[in-house]
Amino acid sequence: MERSEGIHRCSRWCVHTLVVAFIITLSATPSCSEAGDSSNFLQPMPWILEMSVNPSRDLRDRSCEPCGDLNPLGAMCCGMCAFWENGRSQSALEKREWDGPCNERLVGQLLQDLKGWDVDLESFQPKDLFETIRGRTLWLIGDSQTSYWYLALECFLAEYLVQAPRAAPTNNSAANLWLVKFDEWRELKGSNKASPKPAVCANLKDDTRVCYVRVHLVEEIAHPVLRVIKREVHGANRDIAVINSGLHYGIGDPKYEEGFAFLKNFIAEHRDELPHIVWKDTSPQHFEYDNGYYWWVDNSKGKTVGPPPEKCRAFTEKELQSEEINAGGWYNEIAFRHMREAGVTIFDAYKITLPMWQMHMKDKDCTHFCNPGAYEVWTYLLNDLLKGLQLRE
Numbered sequence: 001m002e003r004s005e006g007i008h009r010c011s012r013w014c015v016h017t018l019v020v021a022f023i024i025t026l027s028a029t030p031s032c033s034e035a036g037d038s039s040n041f042l043q044p045m046p047w048i049l050e051m052s053v054n055p056s057r058d059l060r061d062r063s064c065e066p067c068g069d070l071n072p073l074g075a076m077c078c079g080m081c082a083f084w085e086n087g088r089s090q091s092a093l094e095k096r097e098w099d100g101p102c103n104e105r106l107v108g109q110l111l112q113d114l115k116g117w118d119v120d121l122e123s124f125q126p127k128d129l130f131e132t133i134r135g136r137t138l139w140l141i142g143d144s145q146t147s148y149w150y151l152a153l154e155c156f157l158a159e160y161l162v163q164a165p166r167a168a169p170t171n172n173s174a175a176n177l178w179l180v181k182f183d184e185w186r187e188l189k190g191s192n193k194a195s196p197k198p199a200v201c202a203n204l205k206d207d208t209r210v211c212y213v214r215v216h217l218v219e220e221i222a223h224p225v226l227r228v229i230k231r232e233v234h235g236a237n238r239d240i241a242v243i244n245s246g247l248h249y250g251i252g253d254p255k256y257e258e259g260f261a262f263l264k265n266f267i268a269e270h271r272d273e274l275p276h277i278v279w280k281d282t283s284p285q286h287f288e289y290d291n292g293y294y295w296w297v298d299n300s301k302g303k304t305v306g307p308p309p310e311k312c313r314a315f316t317e318k319e320l321q322s323e324e325i326n327a328g329g330w331y332n333e334i335a336f337r338h339m340r341e342a343g344v345t346i347f348d349a350y351k352i353t354l355p356m357w358q359m360h361m362k363d364k365d366c367t368h369f370c371n372p373g374a375y376e377v378w379t380y381l382l383n384d385l386l387k388g389l390q391l392r393e
Contacts, residue, residue, distance in 0.1 A: 046111065046121070046122040046123075047124075047125060047126075048107075048111070048121055048122065048124060048372050048376050057082075059080045059081045059155075059158055059164060060078070060079060060080055060081055060082040063077075063078040063079060063080040063164040063165050064078030064079065064165075065078075065164075065165075066165050067165055072168065072173070072176070072198065073166060073167075073168065073198050073200060074195075074196075074198065076166060076197065076198055076200050077165050077166055077200075078164075078165055078166070079151075080151075080154060080155060080158065080161075080164065080166070080202070081155040081158060082100075082151075100361065100370060100371060101370060101371055101372075102359055102369075102370040102371060102372060102373045106358060106359065106373075107372060107373065110356075110359070110373065110377075113355075114352075117352055119352070119377065119380060119381070121376065121377065121380055124376075124379075124380045124383075126156055126157050126158075126159055126160065128383055129153075129156065129157065129382075129383045130157060130160050130204070130205075130208065132383050132386050132387055133208055133210075133240065133386070134206050134208050135206055135207050135238075136208060136209075136238055136239050136240060136391070137201070137208070137209040137210070137211055137233065137236075137239040137240070137275075138153075138209070138210045138211070138239070138240050138242070139211050139212075139213065139229065139239060139240065139241040139242065139275060140153070140210070140211070140212045140213075140242050141212075141213045141215055141221055141225055141226075141241055141242065141243045141244070142214075142242075142243060142245060142280065143214070143215065143216050143244070143245065143246075143247055143248055144214075144247075144367075144368065145244070145247060145282075145283060145368060146212065146242075146244055146280070147197075147212055147214060148368050148369065148375060149375045149378060149379075150210070150212035151375075152371050152372065152375035152376060153210055153375070153379050154202040154210050155371075156376065156379060157202065157204060157210060160204040160205045160208070161202060161203070161204060162203050162204060162205055163203055166200040166201060166202060167200070167201045167202075167203050168198070168199070168200070168201070169199045169200070169201050169211050169213070169229075169233070170228070170232040170233060172232050175228050175231070175232040176198065176199065178224040178228050179198065179199035179213050179224065179225060180196050180197065180198045180199070181196065181197040181198075181213075181214035181215065181216070182196050197214040199211060199213040199214070200212055215245060216245065216248040217245055217248065217255075217259055218245045218256065218259025218260055218262070218263050219259045219262045219263060220245070221243050221245060221263055222262055222263045222266035222267070223262075223266070226241065226266065226267075226270070226274055226275075227266075229241070229274075229275065230270060230273040230274055236273065236274065236275055237272060237273055237274060237275060237392055238275075238391065238392045238393070239275035239276070240275055240276050240278065240386065240391065241274070241275040241276070241278065242278045242279075242280050242347065242382065243277060243278070243279055243280065244279065244280040244281070244282060245259070245282075245335075246282030246331035246332075246335065247282060247285075247294075247331070247367065251293060251330050252330075256331070256334055257334060257338075260334070260335070260338035260339075261338075263338075263342075264338060264341065264342040267342050267343075267344065276345070276389060276391055276392070277345065278344070278345045278346075278382075278385070278386075279335060279336070279339040279344050279346050279347065280347045280349075280378075281328060281331075281332045281336075281346075281347065281348045281349055281350040282329065282331035282332055282335065282350075283349070283350065283353050283374070284315075284329060284350060284353055284354050285366050285367050286312040286313055286314070286315075286356075286360065286366040287309050287312070287313075287366045287367075288309055288310060288311070288313055289309075291315075291319055291322070291324060291325060291329065291330075292313075292319075292366070293330075294309075294366075294367070309364050309366060310364070311364065311366075312357050312358070312360050312364075312366035313366075314355070314357045315354060315357070320354075325354075328348065328351070329350065332348070332350055336348070345385070345389065347381070347382060347385055349377065349381050352377065352381070353374050353377070353378075356369065356373060356374050359373040359374060
């Protein structure tokens with residue numbers, strides 16, 4: 001039987017106890033914004049921690065050398081392993097410094113605490129993931145949360161690159177245009193000024209790739225993305241597509257359910273032509289509002305600005321015991337139900353990410369995470385999941 005879930009190694013009570021203990025332990029460590037002397041810390045360093053302590057600019061610079069203003073990928077052509085830069089500005093022309101790397105002491109504590117989940121992130125090596133996906137394309141399809149995960153994943157596999165600049169996903173320029181995420185007007189967030197975001201790939205050895213395609217809505221996963229992949233990518237049904245959509249919907253929005261009806265029908269009709277599909281959970285947020293969600297997500301505000309968040313925070317004991325959080329939050333309860341009905345593999349890293357409230361990019365962005373941290377944990381767990389699947393040969 002295929003392994004269809006991410007973390008389910010213990011009962012609900014056990015998971016709750018581990019989450020509470022994890023939160024307490026991480027809360028006792030310095031936050032991401034605190035500097036620490038790493039000279040005598042965890043020597044020799046695990047590879048995963050080295051990413052935080054000694055980020056290298058070499059690959060970032062090499063990946064940008066051939067990228068010019070006329071490159072069809074625009075600013076997305078370059079920037080590999082550039083965790084010290086503002087990831088948001090990687091889709092714009094300007095580059096700004098930011099506190100992208102996680103605090104190394106916090107990462108070290110995370111490595112220790114994860115062992116309580118049977119996750120040995122210290123020994124995880126790029127070759128482990130590369131061997132799992134060798135000869136295939138691993139597609140990550142989702143919103144900005146997925147895009148940051150992609151940046152971490154391609155950097156993790158950097159030693160297997162055959163070219164430093166990122167590449168387009170197909171040889172068909174018209175097909176690639178279908179995979180560009182253009183401006184979107186969202187009434188509640190008002191983000192109609194976002195620049196276009198083309199799909200990108202990192203080409204690795206042995207005909208292996210990791211690719212990212214930006215979507216915001218559930219139905220966009222089916223059309224245009226999976227439709228283009230099955231038509232334009234040779235051997236697409238041997239590939240793996242990790243998909244997600246959630247955070248661009250408000251809590252209670254009926255359009256979220258409606259999007260799954262379209263996606264499920266598409267998968268049922270084209271299953272044999274599609275990559276092996278894995279649904280990734282919508283990860284927890286850690287804002288000050290109820291259950292950590294962002295302020296506007298209940299669709300009740302009716303405007304594009306709201307009270308600015310002051311800081312990220314841990315979930316309360318009451319929240320951790322609530323039915324909604326134990327079901328994985330509002331988004332995942334809906335998505336998991338629909339994807340299980342469609343026979344899609346579920347990758348659930350929600351509960352293991354719950355305690356990581358101090359590992360966000362900065363105090364007021366309580367959605368996206370710093371590096372290395374949650375994204376590397378997801379990569380480890382994804383590799384663990386994929387090794388248990390029966391992929392097409």
